[in-house]
Amino acid sequence: MLKGLKRVLGLDPNERALKRYRQIADDINGLEPEYSAKSDEDLRSLVADFKRRANEGESLDNLLVEVFALVREVSRRTLGLRHFDVQLMGGMALHEGKITEMKTGEGKTLVATLAVVLNALSGNGVHVVTVNDYLAKRDAEWMGPIYRFLGLSVKCIYAYMDQKERKEAYLSDVTYGTNSEFGFDYLRDNMAVAKDQLVQRGHHFCIVDEVDSILIDEARTPLIISGPSEDNVEMYTTADQIARQLKEGRDFEKDEKERNVAFTEDGIARCENLLKMPGLFSDAANSDLAHRIVQAVKAHVLFQKDVHYVVKDGEIIIVDEFTGRLMFGRRYSDGLHQAIEAKEKVRVGRESQTLATITLQNYFRMYRKLAGMTGTAVTESEEFKEIYGLDVIVVPTNKPMVRSDFPDVIYRTSLEKFHAVAEEVEETYSNGQPVLVGTTSIENSERISKLLKARKIPHQVLNAKYHEKEAQIVAQAGRFGAVTVATNMAGRGTDIVLGGNPDFLAKETLRKEGNVEDLDPSKYQQLLEEYRQICAKERDEVLDKGGLKIIGTERHESRRIDNQLRGRSGRQGDPGSSRFYLSLEDDLLRLFGSERIQGIMEKLGMEEGEAIEHNLLTKAIESAQKKVEQMHFDIRRQLLSYDNVMNQQREAVYGERHRILEDKNIIDHTRDVATGVVDDVLNHYFPEEGEPEPERAEARLRGLFGPGFEPYLKSVDSSRLLPEVSEQIKQEVESRFIRKIENLGPLVADELMRFIVLHTLDTSWKDHLLAMDELRRGIGLRAIGQKDPLLEYQFESYNLFQSMMGRVRESISELAFRVTVVSEETRRSPDRQSLRESRDFAMPILSREVPGAGVGTEKHQPIRKGPKVGRNDPCPCGSGKKYKYCCGKNA
Template identity: 70%
Template structure:
C-alpha cells in the first residue's frame, strides 16, 4: 500500500530514476530510423567520429543517445539481437556508475555492450569482470563483433597466461576477466622488478557482472600472494593427534554461529598432559602449540568434507560456499588449511607468509567509476551504498513476471525433508514438467542423487565435482522430463530455456559425429534448423505443463542466493513456480529459532512425515536470514575498517615503488635518502634527558657509511655544533657517492640504485606485513583493558610503519655505499680483492647484471666459508637461543 502511495507522490527514488531513463530511451528510439539507413561502412566509421568528438572535449553523457542507438543497430546486424527498451535503461544505469538489478534471462551480457562501447571510446580502457574464466572468454567472444565493428580491441585475461599476452589484453580498449585475476595482477605489478613487467595501465571504469557475488560474498576473503615459510609441518600432525583425543563439551566448547572453538580449563590441562608441556598458554614458546590444537579442533568440528572442501588428487581444495565451485590455488590462512590436511591424512603444505595482500573492496574502490549488474542486489542496497557509494536501480522486466512462489514446507528431520523432496520430484518427472533442485552443499546434492537413483529417476548433478559440464547441463535443464540437481545457481551465466537450447543440442550432435561445428558451417546450420523446430515444439509442451519448477532443499544464509535459485524460473514472461523444503535440523533453523517452531509442531501433535506450510513461517525464516546477513555485513565492515589502515600504508608504499620502477634519474633521489639518513642518525646524538650519545652515533655512522665519515663529530660539544658537523658529513658523503657513480657510469648506476631501492623496500614491506598479521591477531584482546581495538590497531600500525620507513632509509643508504661493480674478467678470476670485497659487503641474494658486460657481485656464495654450527637447527617458531623470549623468526632469525 505504502509503496504504491510513494510512487504516486514521486517519493520513490527508483521510480524517479526510471522516469528519467524512459525519456533518454525515447531519444535513443527516435534515432533508430536514421541508424537503419546507414550502410555498414558508414555505421562503422561512427566509432572514429565519436572518438574525435571526445578528444575535442565533448562529454560521454552528451554522446550517450547516439552511441546507444548505434550499438543497438550494430547488434541487430552482426548478432541478430535488438536491445529492448529495458535493456537500454539498464545500460544507462551502468554508464552512470550504478548497479542495475535485472532479473535472470533479461540479457545482462548484451546490456553491458552499451556502456562498454561508450566508455571505451575515450581510450582509457574498460574492465568487464565476470565470476569465472569460462564466462569471461564466452562473453568476450560473443560480443567481440559489436566492439570490432567500431574499431575497438578486446582482450581477455585468465589464469596461467604468459605475461606478454596478459599485457596485450590490458592494452586493449576492453578487457574481460575475473575479479581475482584483476586483483592479483595489481598485486603482481607491485612486486615487479622492472617496468617492462607491469601489465595493468590504470583503473578507469569497471563493470562487475554478478556484482553481489563479487562485492558481497567474496569480500570477506582478501586476495593474498604468499610464499612458503620455514615452519615445521610435524607440529600440525601432533596437534591433530591431540585434537582426536579431546571430547566436545568436556575439553572444548563449539560456537557454530561464530564458527569458533574454545578450550575449557579441563581441556587446557589435558592438552598440557598430552603434549608434555607445563604451561600451554602462559609460556610464549608453547602458545604456538595451543593455537595449532585449536585450529585442528576447528578442522574436525566446523569444516566438513564435501561441504566446505573436497579431497581431489590427494589435495584439499576449498569449495566456494556461494557458487559451489572449486577454488583451486586458494588456501585457508592461519594454519587452518594445514590442520585440514592433517585431518584428511594428505601431504601437509608449509604455512605461507604474506608477500602482498588487498581486499576486493579496496581494489574495486581504486576505479574512478564503478558499475555492476545482477539479478539480486536490492536486499544489500545499504552495504553497496555505505562501502562503495553505489546506488541500486531496479530495472523492470521486459515481460511481466508470472512465476508463482509457494510458501516454505517445514518438516522435523532431514530424512523426512529429502523423502518429501524426492516425492515431489518423482511426481513432477512423471508429468513431464522440468524441475531444478537447489542444494547448499555437494554432500546434499549427492545424497539426493542416491535417492533419485534408487527410484530410477534420470537426472543430472551439477556441483563442484562436475563443474566442467556446467554450461551443457544448465542449458538443457528446461527440457521435458529434465531433472537437474545443482549446489548453487549463482553466476552460472547460461539461461535455462524452456524446451531446450538448440545451439547446444546442435553442437552436441556435431561432436558425436566427430565434426567441428566451427569448420563445417553448412552441416551445423542444417542441424541447428532441425533442433530449433524440435525445441519450439517442446517449448510449447513445457509451457502448457507450467514451465520450470524450482525446488530448494534448504534456505541459504543469504536471501539473495535463494532469490538467484528462484530466478532461474519465469524468465522473459515464462510460467514457473518455486518452493523451498526445510527441516528443523537445517543449520539456519537449528541456530536461529527452531525451538519455537518445534514446540508448535509438537502442540499440533504432528507425526513423522507431516509438515507445516504457512506464509508466517516463511516470513520468520526470512527474518532469521536478515539477522545472518547483518552479522556478515558487520564482519565485512570490520574487515574493511582494519584494511583501510593497511590500505593507506599500501598505497604509500606502492606509489613510492611505482615511481622507483619508472623513474629515469634515481641518483638525486639516492643523494636525498643519504642526507635524510645522516640527519636521522644524528638526531639521537643529544636528548633532553641523559648524556650525549656521540660515541654511539659515531659507531652507527661508521657502520652505515664506512670509516672516516665520523670525523666532523670530534669537534662537537653541544647541540649547536651539530648542524655544522651534519653539513660536513653530508658534503663528504656526496663527494664519495659521486665518485662511485662516476666509476659505474650514470646508466649502470641508475639500474643498480633502482635494484637496491626495490630490494630493500620489498624486504621491509614483507616483514611489515608479517608484523601486521601478528598485530591483527592479538589486537582484540585490548578490549579486555577497556580500549578500542581499532584505535589501538591504528596507533600501533602507524608506529610499525614509521619504524619500517626509517629502517628502509638507513638500509638503502648502507647498501648504496657498499655496492660496487666488477668487470667480467675480474669476476671470473674469483680471487680479486674487489670481488671479495663486493661479496662480503652486500647481503646474500643481491646480484644485478647491467648493460655493459659488468655485474654487481652481491652475496655470491662461491668460495665463502660457512661458519661451523653446533647443535640442532633452530625452527622459525622456536624460542630464540639468545634468551630474548621472542620467537627465533622475530629475533635473530630475521632475514
C-alpha cells in the same frame, strides 16, 4: 507501506531514475529510423566522430543518446539482437556508475555493451569482470562482433597466459576477465622489478557482472600472493593426532555461528598430558604448537568434507559456499588449510608467508567509475552504498513476471524433508514438467541423487565435482521431463530456456561424434535447424505443464542466493513456480531460527511425515536470514576497517614503487635518501630534550657510510649546533656518493641503484606484512583491557610502518655505499679472501657477467653462548626479528 507511499508521492529515488531513463530511451528510439537507414561504413564513421568530440572535452552524457542508438543498431546487424527499452535503461544506470538489478534472462550481458562502448571512447580502457573464466571468454567472444564492428579492440585475460599477451589484453579498448585475475595482476604489477613487466594501465571504468557475488560474497576473502615459509610441517601432524583424542563438551566447546572453538580447563590439561608439555597454552615458546592444535580441532568439528571442501587428486580444494564452485588455487589461511590436509591424510603443504595482499573492496574502489549488474542486489543495497558508494537501480522486466512463489514447507527432520522432495520430484517428472532441485551443499545434492536413483528417475547433478559440465547441464534444464539437481545456482551465467537450447544440443552432438574442434559449418547448421524444431515443440509442451518448477531443499544464509535459485524460473514472462522444503534440523533454523518457529511446531503435535506451511513462518525464516546477513556484513565491515589501515600503507609503498620504476633520475633519488638518513640519525642521537650521544651517532654513520665522521661531531654537545654540522656531513656523504657513482659508471650505477631500492623496499614490505599478520592475530586481546582493538591496531601499525620506512632508508643508504662490481677474473682471484675483508666487499658481489644477481647483507650467525635460543625469542643478531625468521631459519 512506506515504499508505496514514497512511490505515490514521487519520492522513490528508483522510480525517479526510471522516469528519467524512459525519457532518454524515447530519444534513442527516435534515432532508430535514421540509424537503420545508414550503411555499415556510415555507422563506423560515427565512432571516429564520437571519439573526437570526447577528446575535445564534450561529456559522455551528451553523447549517450547517439552512442546507445548506434550500439543497438550494430547489435541488431551483427548478433541479431535488438536492445529492449528496459535494456537501454539498464545501460544508463551502468554508465552513471550504479548497480543495475535485472532479473535472470533479461539480457544483462547485452546491456553491458552500451556502457562499455560509450566509456571506451575516452581510450583509457574498460574492464568487464565476470565470476569465472568460462563466462569471461564466452562474453568476450559473444559480444566481440559489436566492438570489432565499431573499431574497438576486445581481449580476455585468463590464468597462465603469456606476459606479452596479457599486456596486449590490457591495452585493448575492452578487457574481460575474472575478479581474481584483475586483482592478482595488480598485485603482480606491484612486485615487478622493471617497467616493461607492468601489464595494467590504470583503473578507469569497470563493470562487475554478478556484482553481489563478487563484491559481497567473495569480499570476505582477501587476495593474497604468498611464498612458502620455513615452518615445520610435522607440527600439523602432531596437532591432528592430539585433536583426534579430544571430545566436544569435555575438552572444548564449539561455536558454529562464529566458526570457532574454546578449550575447557580439562581440555588444556589433557593436551598438556598427551604431549608431556606443562604450560602448553601459557608459555609463549609453545604458542605455535598450541595454535596448531586449535586449528586442528576446528578442521575436525567445523569443516566438513564435500560441504566446505573436497579432496581431489590428493589436494584439498575449497568449495565456495555461495556458488558451489571449486576455488582452485585458494587456501585457508592461518594454518587451517594444513590442519585440514592433516585431517584428510594428504600431503601437508608448508604454511605460506604473505608477499602481497589486497581486499576486493579496496581493489575495486580504485576505479574512477565502478558499476555492476546482477539479478539480486536490492537486499544488500545498504552495504553497496556504505562500502562502495553504489546505488542500486531495479529495472523492470521486459515482460510481466508470472512465476508463482509458494510458501515454505517445514518438516520436523531432514529425513522427512528429503523424502518429501523426492516424492514431489517423482510426481513432477511423471507429468513431464521440468524441475530444478537446489541444494546448499555437495553432500545434500548427492543425497537427493541417491533418492532419485532409487526411484529410477533420470536426472543430472550439477555441483563442484561436475564443474566442467556446468553450462551444458544448465542449458538443458528446461527440456520436457528434465530433472536437474544443482548446488547453489548463483552466477551460473547460462539461461535455462524452456524446451532446451538448440545451440548447445547441436554442439553436444558434434562433440560426441568427435569433430567439435574441426567444426563443419554445414553440418552444424543442419543440426541446429533440426534441434530448433525439436526445442520449439518441447517449449509448447513445457508451457502447457506450467513451465520450470523450482524446489529448494534448504534456505541459504543469504536471501540473495534463494532469490537467484527462484530466478531460474519465470524467464522473459514464462510461467513457473518455486517452493522451499525445510526442516528443523537445517543449519539456518537450528542456529538462527527463532524459538517461536520450534514452539509452533511442537504445539501442533505434528506426526511423522507431516508438514506445515504458512506465510508467517516464511517471514520468520526471512527474519533469521536477515540476522545472518547482518552478521556477515559486520565481518566484511570489520575486515575492511582493518584493511583500510593497511591500504594507506599499501598505497604509499606501491606509489613509491611506481615512482622508482618510472624515475629517470634514480641515482639522484638514492642520493637524496642517503642525505635524508643523515638527518634521521642526527635527530635520533641529538634529541631536543635529553642527553646527546655523539659517540653512538658517529658509530651509526660509520656503519652506514664508512669512517671519517668523528671530526664533524667532536665539538657538538647539543642540538643547537646540529644544522651547520648536518650540512657538512651531508656534503661529505654526497661527495662520497658521487665518487661511488663515478667508479661504477652511470649505466651500471643506474641499474644497480634501481635494483637496490626496489629489492630493499620489497624485502622490508614482506617482513612488514608478516609483522602485521601477527599484530592482527593478537590485537583482539586488547579488548580485555577495555581498549578498542581497531584503534590499537591503527596506532601499532602506524609505528610499525614508520619503523619499516626508517629501516628501508637506512638499508638503501648502506647498500648503495657498499655495493661494487667485479669481473669473473677478480671473483676467481686468490686474493679474493683479502678483498672480502675490505669494506666494499662486506656485501655479496654483483657481477656484470651474472645479470640479476642479488644484493643483501650476509647472514651473521650468532655466537652461541649461554642458554639455547628459543624459536620465538628475539634473534641475538639484533635484527629485531624472531629467531625462527632470522638466523634460526637454517639452524
